[in-house]
Amino acid sequence: MGQSNQDRVGGKGKGPDHKLKVYSDIIQLIAGPDNPTPLVRLNRVNPSEDFQIYLKLERYNPFGSVKDRIAYEMLKGLETGGRTVVEPSSGNTGIALACVANAMGIPVEIAIPKMVPEEKKVMLRFLGAKVTEADDELCPLFPTEGARGLVNALIGSPKTRDSYVSPNQYENEMNVQAHYRSTGPEIWKQTRGGVTHFFAGLGTCGTITGVGRYLKEQNPQIKVIAIEPSSPKHRLPGMKRITGLSEEFMPKILDRSVIDEILEVSDEDAYDTALELARKEGIAAGPTTGAILHVALRHAGSGTGLAVVISPDDAFKYASFYQEVLQAESARARKGKP
Amino acid sequence: MIECDLTDLICPLSKMKATQFVDSLSDGQTAKIWLGDTESLKSVTRELKARQVKLAFEHNGQNRFALIVTK
Secondary structure, three states: OOOOHHHHHOOOOOOOEOOOOEOOOHHHHOOEOOEOOOEEEOOOOOOOOOEEEEEEEHHHOOOOEOHHHHHHHHHHOOOOOOOEEEEEOOOHHHHHHHHHHHHHOOOEEEEEEOOOOHHHHHHHHHOOOEEEEEOOOOOOOOOOOHHHHHHHHHHHOOOOOOOEEOOOOOOOHHHHHHHHHHHHHHHHHHOOOOOOEEEEEOOOOHHHHHHHHHHHHHOOOOEEEEEEEOOOOOOOOOOOOOOOOOHHHOOOOOOHHHOOEEEEEOHHHHHHHHHHHHHHHOOOEOHHHHHHHHHHHHHHOOOOEEEEEEEOEEOHHHHHHHHHHHHHHHHHHHOOOO | OEEEEEOOOOOOHHHHHHHHHHHHOOOOOEEEEEEOOHHHHHHHHHHHHHOOOEEEEEEOOOOOEEEEEEO
16 A cells, blocks of 8 residues: 555654655754754854864754754643743743744743844744743842743742743753753764864853763863853843852853853954854854854964854844944944944 | 732732833822732832832731822
8 A cells, every 4th residue: 555645745743854854843843963953164254274163053943043952842841731831031042932832832921131132022922922021120039130030920929820830941951951962962973073162152051061061971171161241231132141140040050060161252242253254254143153253263363173163043133233233333434443 | 099909929020010000090190009028019119219109108917018109
């Protein structure tokens, strides 16, 4: 008996066919060792042959960012019991959660800081998520993170606590596991074990902890370098300055033992590097990529090795932020300044 | 007097709802906001003072506070 057309293509519940790129649902497109996100060498922003830099382009995940990896891992193990999933997010986790939750039929609400670009808020609403904007100063219990405070209140208030459940990416071990099981092995495989340096930003700290732990287990000599904003008030959505943070507000999943160095970067350097990346390599990435890459390029001047730099997302979600940078650039050009 | 019961909400949800409630009042209108914990009381009071809303305070039992607000 011959196969039905549905069986030939890949029906509901079937595994992914990465070779032919046929999937039984959108979630199967999330990257993993058999379906890695691309690793792209930088040739013009980093001419050094001694210290090669490869960007790991997480925008190639189906929902557009590194957070796609953790969204499914966190949701698949969550007993929602008909409750709404609620999470604080500077956008990428929210978008990923909304997409995965939509595919699973779960309602989603996202608490988002006001300073996040409008593009991300529009995307969340487009996806049907309920979006609540929160001032950073909203909650004295979370002094610079009103969105976290708001979710904390929804989960803790007698009136609302039975209606909500939160994956809590800051404390959820699945955030680490997603990177330990996918991003780390991908990098090791893609570099054929040749990676010497790994650069990633600090936010929830899931990426640096999961990938760092995996790579250190393969080769303890690999340098794991974390990047944080130089100021707690910054324009790098998704990144967090942990230096000076009291233990109470530190992401619980952070494992400092896998980090060799924590280096800081200014907004200006981050945005300038993102522009340089776009104009010299044709890679349109978000400002956090610029932040992480800026630090990696500093290393390129003096070190040797093969570096992998996480590029969390693309430029398109930050068009309004980049517009401000471009306007400032135009103004400088009119005044004849570089 | 119009009332808003926020006793089952903790901060900052209580603060957000209190602010939204006060925003919905007409200028000069007086209302009562019920709060259920001291943390909410502190943050709502601070926020409304910053907005120059006139406030009076009533303590009704261990975990029940009332703010009389005039916009």
